[in-house]
Amino acid sequence: MEGMMKAARKTKKEPGLDLVEIPIPKIQPNQVLVKVGATAICGSDIHFYAWDGYAQTRLNPPLTLGHEFAGEIVEVGAAVQDYKLGEHVTADSHIVCGKCDVCKIGLQHICANLKIFGNEVDGSFAQYVAVPETSLWRLPLSTPWDVGAIMEPLGGAVQAVLIEPVTAKSVVIYGDGPIALFAAGVARASGARKVYLVGMVAERLEIAKRMGADTVFNVTQNIDPVQAILDETRVGADVVIEMAGAEASVKNAFKTVRKGGRVTTFGLSPKPFEFDINYSITLRQVTVRGVAGRHMWDTWHLVDGLLESGQLDPRPVITHDLPLEEFDKGFKLITTGSRATGKVLLRPNGM
Numbered sequence: 001m002e003g004m005m006k007a008a009r010k011t012k013k014e015p016g017l018d019l020v021e022i023p024i025p026k027i028q029p030n031q032v033l034v035k036v037g038a039t040a041i042c043g044s045d046i047h048f049y050a051w052d053g054y055a056q057t058r059l060n061p062p063l064t065l066g067h068e069f070a071g072e073i074v075e076v077g078a079a080v081q082d083y084k085l086g087e088h089v090t091a092d093s094h095i096v097c098g099k100c101d102v103c104k105i106g107l108q109h110i111c112a113n114l115k116i117f118g119n120e121v122d123g124s125f126a127q128y129v130a131v132p133e134t135s136l137w138r139l140p141l142s143t144p145w146d147v148g149a150i151m152e153p154l155g156g157a158v159q160a161v162l163i164e165p166v167t168a169k170s171v172v173i174y175g176d177g178p179i180a181l182f183a184a185g186v187a188r189a190s191g192a193r194k195v196y197l198v199g200m201v202a203e204r205l206e207i208a209k210r211m212g213a214d215t216v217f218n219v220t221q222n223i224d225p226v227q228a229i230l231d232e233t234r235v236g237a238d239v240v241i242e243m244a245g246a247e248a249s250v251k252n253a254f255k256t257v258r259k260g261g262r263v264t265t266f267g268l269s270p271k272p273f274e275f276d277i278n279y280s281i282t283l284r285q286v287t288v289r290g291v292a293g294r295h296m297w298d299t300w301h302l303v304d305g306l307l308e309s310g311q312l313d314p315r316p317v318i319t320h321d322l323p324l325e326e327f328d329k330g331f332k333l334i335t336t337g338s339r340a341t342g343k344v345l346l347r348p349n350g351m
């Protein structure tokens with residue numbers, strides 16, 4: 001497709017993004033062009049926006065950010081076989097090779113030759129994004145753009161919670177970021193016995209309750225969540241999902257789980273720390289499952305199922321919905337605002 005489009009782009013190696021006019025991407029034969037209905041700001045985008053140490057090692061501007069999105073197919077490459085004009089799609093943020101040993105054992109999302117939208121290739125903070133057929137996930141026409149745009153991070157929550165069953169189990173979630181809030185909803189929709197969430201921001205804990213958490217703990221209010229959960233469960237929780245990544249939170253996660261229970265590690269800690277494996281894992285026979293995002297594509301199938309069942313409504317987590325032009329406001333809401341933000345959406349096309 002010919003013409004120019006608006007994009008929120010990292011143009012220089014410094015903080016912030018620029019709203020620029022650039023040509024609409026030319027698609028390769030194996031790609032489709034997606035007109036973006038909605039795109040969401042991710043925690044990783046915050047690092048890129050701030051241009052911190054992580055961003056400096058990861059990004060090579062100029063680059064259009066954004067990897068969580070949904071939209072309509074407006075152009076189809078000659079070699080694309082299974083998608084048509086006018087279909088609604090979202091995408092996994094991962095562009096995988098499909099050929100390396102890691103892909104071949106079914107772990108494409110950690111492919112040895114992984115590329116990510118808005119990290120290595122131009123992403124979705126733009127009116128149009130070029131997407132290889134192998135990264136697409138079809139949406140029913142009835143799925144609203146806002147829900148389609150957050151299915152990728154929701155998939156992270158689904159993988160973290162459901163990597164092993166939670167039916168009839170007590171589930172504790174550490175963290176109150178958007179994926180942790182999604183995780184509360186996933187655990188509730190999947191038949192958990194009781195869902196606890198431990199966080200720091202009162203407004204987000206309210207969202208956790210709306211998502212289905214039975215009990216929330218605010219660690220800024222002089223409450224010991226470990227003791228409270230041990231008191232209530234007597235033996236500790238069956239399943240603990242660590243999504244905060246802070247040292248104290250990781251240590252508390254292992255103090256909260258029962259002997260023989262499961263801890264999923266999902267949050268990333270800013271730096272290494274000392275940790276007692278003997279007591280925390282080995283002697284108490286705790287199962288640890290590291291989760292680095294969604295599996296392609298069985299997690300997406302679970303996301304579809306949870307949404308279609310009506311058991312899971314992710315929308316309470318979406319707190320802001322802005323035109324693309326107001327991207328700066330969106331980022332500032334997350335970084336310097338009251339932190340009472342869940343997912344912040346951007347709409348590049350007013351659709």
Ligand SMILES: [Zn+2]
Pocket residue numbers: 042043044067068153
């Ligand atoms: Zn993300």
Ligand SMILES: [Zn+2]
Pocket residue numbers: 096097098099100101102103108111112113114
């Ligand atoms: Zn691969």
